[in-house]
Amino acid sequence: MSNPYLALVQAHNELLQKKDAPLFSDLSTLGKAAAPTVAADAPVAMIFAPHPDDECIIGALPLRLGREAGFKVINVAVTQGSGLKRQPERWVEVSNACAYLGWGLLETIPGGLMSVTTKTRDEDPAAWAEKVAVIAKIISEHKPSVVVCPHNNDYHSAHIGTHYLVVDALKAANHSCTIVQSEFWRQMDAPNALIATNEQDTADLIAALACHVEEVRRNPYHLRLPGWMADNVRRGAEVCGGQGAAAPTFSFGTIYHIGQFDGSQLVANAKKYTISESDDIKAILA
Numbered sequence: 001m002s003n004p005y006l007a008l009v010q011a012h013n014e015l016l017q018k019k020d021a022p023l024f025s026d027l028s029t030l031g032k033a034a035a036p037t038v039a040a041d042a043p044v045a046m047i048f049a050p051h052p053d054d055e056c057i058i059g060a061l062p063l064r065l066g067r068e069a070g071f072k073v074i075n076v077a078v079t080q081g082s083g084l085k086r087q088p089e090r091w092v093e094v095s096n097a098c099a100y101l102g103w104g105l106l107e108t109i110p111g112g113l114m115s116v117t118t119k120t121r122d123e124d125p126a127a128w129a130e131k132v133a134v135i136a137k138i139i140s141e142h143k144p145s146v147v148v149c150p151h152n153n154d155y156h157s158a159h160i161g162t163h164y165l166v167v168d169a170l171k172a173a174n175h176s177c178t179i180v181q182s183e184f185w186r187q188m189d190a191p192n193a194l195i196a197t198n199e200q201d202t203a204d205l206i207a208a209l210a211c212h213v214e215e216v217r218r219n220p221y222h223l224r225l226p227g228w229m230a231d232n233v234r235r236g237a238e239v240c241g242g243q244g245a246a247a248p249t250f251s252f253g254t255i256y257h258i259g260q261f262d263g264s265q266l267v268a269n270a271k272k273y274t275i276s277e278s279d280d281i282k283a284i285l286a
Helices: 006-016 058-067 084-101 118-121 125-142 157-173 199-209 213-220 220-240 281-285
Strands: 042-051 071-079 104-107 146-150 176-182 193-196 253-262 271-275
Touching: 006 220, 042 058, 042 125, 042 157, 058 071, 058 146, 058 199, 058 253, 058 281, 071 084, 071 125, 084 104, 084 199, 084 213, 118 125, 118 157, 125 157, 146 157, 157 176, 157 220, 176 281, 193 220, 193 281, 199 220, 213 220, 220 253, 271 281
Parallel strands: 042 071, 042 146, 071 104, 146 176, 193 271
Antiparallel strands: 176 253, 193 253
C-alpha cells in the first residue's frame, strides 16, 4: 500500500517549485486590490519596514486595519537595501507593492537610511541621532495610532536596528501609541497575537510581494508565504492562545506582539489575542 500522504507532499512541492508564477514589474498587468475609501481624519497605522518587501511579509495586521477598521496605512521604507545600484529599482518595487495594496509610502531620505544597526547605535551616537531625528519627524507629522516594527531579536542586523530606531524615535517624539512588533527571521520569545487573514487578503499580500521582482527571483518569498503563515497558525495556537488551547480553524495567520508605548517606554501587555477572519480587528486596540 502506497503512502497516502505522498500526493499531498507532491502537491506542496509543485507549488513551491512553481516556475510560471507571475511577477509584477508593471502594475498595469495587476491593477489594484479592492480598497475602502479612507476618511481624511482616519487614524494612521504606520509600518516601519527594514527593507522593501518586509511590508508585505508582515502586512496582515495593517492590511486588516485598513480594510476593516478604516485606518490609513502608511509604509515607511526605512532603508532601500544596502546595494546602492539596486536602490532605485527597489524603490519602484515597493512603490508598486504599496500602490497595489492601497497604502501610502514614505521615503526616510533619498535612497533610504544606511547602517541602521545596533553597531551604529552603540559606536556612532551622532550618526544614530540623525537617523532618530528623521524617524521622529515622520512620527510627529503623521501621529500614528498604531506603529508596526520588527522585534528586538529578529536576527537580521537591519531588522534589529530598525526596532531600536523606532523605539528611540518614539521616545524622542514623546509619542504614545499601540506598538506592534513583528517577526520574520527569528521568532519572538513571547508573542501575544495571532492575526488571521482570509484567502483574498492572503492572496493580495502574495501579489504585492510579487511586485518585489528581483527579491523574489533571488528567494521566492511569495511562494513560501502561505506555508509560513500556516505554520504561524500551528505555533500561534499554543504561544498566543495558551498551552493546550484548541487550534484555530483558519489556515493563514501572522504572529505579532501587541503592546503600548507610553511616550517614554514600552509598556508590558499581558493580554493575548487570537483574531480570526470574522473577528473585529479593532479588538487589538482595546
